[in-house]
Amino acid sequence: MTSHDPIVIAGGGVGGLSAALALAGIGRASLVIERAPAFREVGAGLQLAPNACRILRNWGALELLTGAAVAPEMVRIRRGVDGADLAKLQLKNAEQRWGAPYVNVHRADLLSALLEQARKSELIEIRSGSALTGFIEDERGVAVTYRCDGEIRRAAGSALIGADGLRSLVRSRLHGDANDKPVYTGHTAWRTVIPADDLPEPMRRPASNLWLGERAHLVHYPLRAGKVINVVALVEDSWRGEGEGADFWDNHGDSKFLLNRFKSWTREALDLIGASESWLRWPMFDRPPLESFSRGRAALLGDAAHPMLPYLAQGAAQAIEDAQALATALAARPDDAAAALADYSAARKTRASRIQQASRKQGEIYHLSGFKAFARDMVLRASGSNRLLARQDWIYSI
Template sequence: MSGHALIAGAGIGGLSAALFLAATGWRVSLFESAPVIEAVGAGLQLSPNATAILRQIGVLERLGRTSLAPKAVRVLRARDGATLALMRLDRAESRWGAPYLLAHRADLQRALLDAAAGQEAIALHTGVALTGFASGPGGVTAALRKGMTRFEVAGDCLIGADGSRSLVRGRLLGGDDALNMSRRAAWRALVPADRAPPEALRPESCLWLGRKAHLVHYPLRGGSVVNVVAIVAQEQGKADEGPFWSNAADPAELVETFKGWHESARALLAGAGEWRKWRLHDRDPLPGWSAGRVALLGDAAHPMLPFLAQGAAQAIEDAGALGAALGRVKAGGDIPGALSAYGASRLPRASRVQLESRAQERIYHLSGPAAFARDLALRAMGGERLLARYDWLYRAAPA
């Protein structure tokens, strides 16, 4: 079918959806409110459930040498740096059918943009904001604004890939959909390799567990930098308005939280020249993701806490499922039915990831006797048994 899909948002989910739809014969108009799609952001853990899908649209190959396949996930105790568990990832391809990769968000976005630029069926419009839409039996009309100019574009469906504060979601649900504010904030930085302790340059994803805080780090871009994410308590304050890379933060705030941690962790934190802070939030799972010819995707459908590192991966899964559902629609076929089927196929899994990410938050930030018991359990289970707990997640979801 040569339908016309309108997509609001040119992030990872929106670009991935555009590529999948173009591959099935759809024409795509992609609208991004930012005037320029900048190469910004921080690191991403691309688990096999995501890389298997990126491979289908030729994006995995485009990541090339900018991505890193870690040898393991290492879990460490904050106070003394002791290894609590080592989950080996060197057999990721044979175990889950695709590699486990670490990549910079900007590198993934560039690979998606390059792939989209090679598709005549995809038209990307930057500096264009969605202001409203109307959906009817014969199609959907998007109301758009570019600077002071307002105009409309008609299509066969509208996909809201416009983030956790999605205008599309808000219009579909009528505003009764509050953010769930976490009592934590994520601090993110890139540390140059020459300012990082040597152990931080190992090809591993490291997770440090401490009292009411945790730290994640891994090397990126051939080991030239180390991506660092520190999750700390933040009891007060509202949600940040911009993307996390636009919110500067004072590193002095981190000193008190991490003063009792092992010297390697403190040295890594001290090596960062600039920090960005983002107040964590999610929303409750929805009963459905579509209404008529309008559907949600990525954070617009299922914003989640980062404790399973699945935000980007789940958006990529959405894109694959959306492409499969709409790709089966024949000329004059049932587009609302296809969008409903897409949501039904994805909602149980994405909702589970949302809820298990919340549960993981509690486990990571235990203190006192509860933390001691958690650490004993991690050592007793061992890396292989711990890894088996993620088999359900890392295997690609069926289209």
């Protein structure tokens, strides 16, 4: 094992493919092992904030999204019970304000763009249908085992990046703390994608729409050049995960439950919810922040390092930031992977943990009731677009 061996990346999601692209950008080879047999069309919409778009543009991946992405003109915030407007955050000047656009994309389109860009590079090898089963890391490098076609195979690398998501095997082996387990937050996201032609014109406008209610909120925006509308209903409920795998995308939900849950909301919102019978249910988990994202020649990235509630729409964006920071650290110390990974962890920990905590807080604010909700609505109404946008500057302007 030498520093010229590829860097092994476990997981070929947004984080893993981003890491491979960032590493290729500094001339480092990587081997991506992805458990899924094929890169299938999973999930639904993602809001890609300017901090993510700036990095994607540098990798040449943003332009591949041009036909599929929709740039929202505003974030429109409304009250669920009566549809009253609370705020309109203008996004038309995102490029001038934050140096990059704000776009909404289908997760599958983002993965396709990352994959297309990765396949152009001779420095990136991708093995799908390959699930990491274990690894050993020491001062000479890493040795990994993975299951492929029913056999256990081996690979050597100069370092291992665990981009293997919420239930990361790499994280469990690195930290091995019995308390470090994903914890169900009591929040569930229900997601669907509706053909735009099935909805009235106001629902099809190029905007990110956010409706606030008691212990629930609703988000919707157009995707795929406006042909479909992504809808997410986020509810606090007593439903508990049904064991391992409960949080995967093919977990179907009953729309009658949702219509009942939102029954006190305005007709417009109910019509939107009722326009789809096919919902996927995604219970949301959290994990305590880590002291460090690395140990020796292994490090964590994306949800494996810092899963976050989606209320600031930053999970994928932070995985993309991680990938760029990883490459910067390795470029600065090409012959000392362990030191470079420690630098990477130090560079990312404070910001990622802050955004993780801010996302949680944002959810509490969205779901307020009674007088607190009234006060929140007053502040939103009084603030105006510019002051509300300024609150996002620390996240979007990196």
